[in-house]
Amino acid sequence: MKTFLKAFYYASSGFSYTFRTQLNFRVECFMAVLVCGLSFYLDISAMEWLWIIAAIAIVLIAELGNTAIETLVDLVSPDFNPKAGIVKDISAAVVLTAALMALITGMIILLPRLIHAA
Numbered sequence: 001m002k003t004f005l006k007a008f009y010y011a012s013s014g015f016s017y018t019f020r021t022q023l024n025f026r027v028e029c030f031m032a033v034l035v036c037g038l039s040f041y042l043d044i045s046a047m048e049w050l051w052i053i054a055a056i057a058i059v060l061i062a063e064l065g066n067t068a069i070e071t072l073v074d075l076v077s078p079d080f081n082p083k084a085g086i087v088k089d090i091s092a093a094v095v096l097t098a099a100l101m102a103l104i105t106g107m108i109i110l111l112p113r114l115i116h117a118a
Helices: 002-021 023-041 046-076 082-117
Strands: none
Touching: 002 023, 002 046, 023 046, 023 082, 046 082
16 A cells, blocks of 8 residues: 555656646646536536546646656756757657647537537
8 A cells, every 4th residue: 555655646746746847737737627617617418528538638648748758858868969859849749739639629529519609
């Protein structure tokens, strides 16, 4: 049980570090809260909630991974290295892809309800 609690502590420390140091992660968390509030207000179905939650989770997971990769790259390659830059760019592209997928998912689910409500 102690090992499990330690693992939870380390994971929450990683989440906290990312939240404190990465503006994009804070923006993504804020947007997640906003989308959840809007989804609740628009009374989306359980299946739609699953899609919204999955989209949010994928974006946050991608950003956490991106932060880990960028931190590791900075550690192993503190001086400028074009290949290190490529690794960071690809990692950022993963987040961008996830965010675009989440945006499309949100638009498919929420936009019709917003138009109907207006």
